[in-house]
Amino acid sequence: MKVLIIGTGAAGLTTASTIRKYNSDIEITVLTQENYIAYSPCAIPYVIGKEIKDFESIVMHGPEDYAKKNVEILINSEVVDINADKKTVIYKKINNNKDSNKDNNENSEEETTEIKYDKLVLATGGTPFIPPIDGVNSKGVFKVRTIQDGMDIQNYINENGVKKVVVAGAGAIGMEMAYCLKEIGIDTTVIEMVPQIFPRALDPDMAKIVQDYLEEENASEDAKLNIILEKPVGKIVADKNGAVCGVMVGEDTIEAQMVIMSTGVRSNIALAQKAGCEIGRWAVLTNELMETSVKNVYAVGDCVEVIDAITDGQTLSPFGTTAVRQAKVVGKNIAGMKNAPVSKPVLNSNVTKIGKLEIAGTGMSEIGANMNDIEVITTITKSASRARYYPGGKPIYIKLIVKKYDNRVIGCQAIGEERVAERVDAMSIAISKGITIEELANMEFSYAPPVSMVVDPLFLAAENTLEKIKNQ
């Protein structure tokens, strides 16, 4: 059997590794239009911010590592068509090396190759959505998706002595980039259309806590991270060389030598459409084995729609963790493993780190509940990460979102300087196992003064929520 995989992100490569782990016979070929494989795109801001030494560090493997496992990787190979009836894929070599001779380049782009598959796995990921703003094609406007994007940003900063940057979009990637740019001494202004930062990950009340933290930090640091909410980017202004020199927001022009567009991501569905796969509202539809509507064609990762564990409706889950889980489902099933798992509805657990703050969430937000007509009771509880007398403890804020009447916990958000992500992860298990707020208040955590509080912040939050329910 021959398996073809399109895409070398977490979804594609985990599919390849999982098949190989459980089956040594299947032929595996993975195609990517990129030059680098097996890197962590989530790490790009932290390389820019110099918390990670260089881009080489975040490349975990090269094609040669996969060759040792008898997995063939074809880099710089763009799939241009899929023929699901013939079970073939047509690809062409592309040149990602910008310094190379242009003629050679164009020649090679004419040639295409057709290869057969028995099973095809689409792991085509997503592409940043760039709104059609005036001036968006100016020099110095970047997206943040591939390692090449990261290298281009770093080079542009170094070559042009960038001192001021505008980041369009205050989601996780935008905020991470903005903070990391500030960390290397660049004044950064984030512009967001909605009235809060982290519009997808946090509710406004929790987002405000992060914003206050950032404002407080601004007071004591040279480089600033400014946030402008409820305003769109009007126009990107270029100088006579076509390079960014400012961004218009309403009547104001903000000086900037660089613009980072972090205005959302769209699933790459063009190839799936060519293969004839059914597409949902935003992305490829699959069943719980990650099979598309086309026989022998699977899809995994950012290019697919998933089921929301709280609403049972369709949603997106553009996280490396989801990609890995889905890839294991496909890999184990293709490898013929007994009792192979099926894909489960998602809670979209997420975390980011902004300065010293960990910001994490899982399940339904209050905003999401309102949009889905789910009646909820919510609380925000401020507590601490360690016993109060133990040096080094930090505040921790926990928001619980509880469904009215049956008292099931359906969401949790947390912000603090230590031991935040794991509490949200514990809540991910709790929510996926259908825990009620009464049960949560009565759970059993470990305790030692250097590590925790005798009443865990989660339990204090649960008690507060119970009391709010009682008083209603």
Add this chain to the structure above:
Amino acid sequence: MKVLIIGTGAAGLTTASTIRKYNSDIEITVLTQENYIAYSPCAIPYVIGKEIKDFESIVMHGPEDYAKKNVEILINSEVVDINADKKTVIYKKINNNKDSNKDNNENSEEETTEIKYDKLVLATGGTPFIPPIDGVNSKGVFKVRTIQDGMDIQNYINENGVKKVVVAGAGAIGMEMAYCLKEIGIDTTVIEMVPQIFPRALDPDMAKIVQDYLEEENASEDAKLNIILEKPVGKIVADKNGAVCGVMVGEDTIEAQMVIMSTGVRSNIALAQKAGCEIGRWAVLTNELMETSVKNVYAVGDCVEVIDAITDGQTLSPFGTTAVRQAKVVGKNIAGMKNAPVSKPVLNSNVTKIGKLEIAGTGMSEIGANMNDIEVITTITKSASRARYYPGGKPIYIKLIVKKYDNRVIGCQAIGEERVAERVDAMSIAISKGITIEELANMEFSYAPPVSMVVDPLFLAAENTLEKIKNQ
């Protein structure tokens, strides 16, 4: 209604606070034979080790704080008898101030007072078990239970220039004390009868990881923490002034100016017996409302037996966290709260910090499973706390204990320098909700490079366990 509570540890005071939180009418009096209330005994080693400034810091409240909440606290008040038929308690004042006049002291000890109760809550805690070793009453032999013990130890060290200490018993308290003594430059030798450290919290294979860590640290530090396993303390040797000068272990004498006895704790059941309460194998028996066999008498905390969540048998749970949970059950029920909770079987989740290492566990150990004839499959997985390219990540070891045939996870132990306790806490929720190893491998955690790995150590451990099961 008048509620009398005996004991001002976490169990007694949480009972008092919980009643008051939900009911402002009930009269509440709490008696303790100690001079200090509302301190964290778990913090004592860290004050000795100077990680916490002083003993005053670990006292959270005084009787005056409770008086403000209309809770009467009678300190230095030893209950000498209970008359459950008359519903009275008889106590006498004792003098904990060692510097005071001895005559006054004896006079006051003659007087007793009888007070009535409608409900009585026994929160009498436990007392260190001191084996009848030759020389155990010498000057310089200490136990570690009350804040007074801690102060006595600190004073003895300062007044006698203690340079070498022997700690008898390698449980959590013994190991914490030993490490903290090493931290202030004192050579410490821990002597343990069984062949491992942390005999109750860890399996031998996990305990060995901690022991190796400590040995490695010894190589680079001046003060040493030595461990002698599988040997009892033979005799404590005193000098001509009756002060400790050594400890005999087999044929060898270990020089020591101080001995810390951390050889276990026994539940204080004498008062419960006087009240006529039924006693189990080790401690007071209660139902799930924490009611003893005697009407209107409750018991909470270290003095009661509880149900083990894995075996359904009786066990002990001498943890502040368990005391707090039980006290909330009693407090809410006595306060007449609607839908008040009942007490649940325990997993005995626990954590300690030894140097940089967090050491945590929940549920059944492999040793415990063997003793209870539960067939298990176990794995130890070494992983890391952060993405491999992100600076500062640390190794993390996870042991999973999974029941054969139904594949339910029944225990987890973890060791590492960061993000250990919360993973075990997540497993506490998972185990109490009956998670299988297949489900665990497919759970959904958050991920960001500075915070975690895209495949969480717990999930990697689950995958390894699944593979071991498959290969059997």
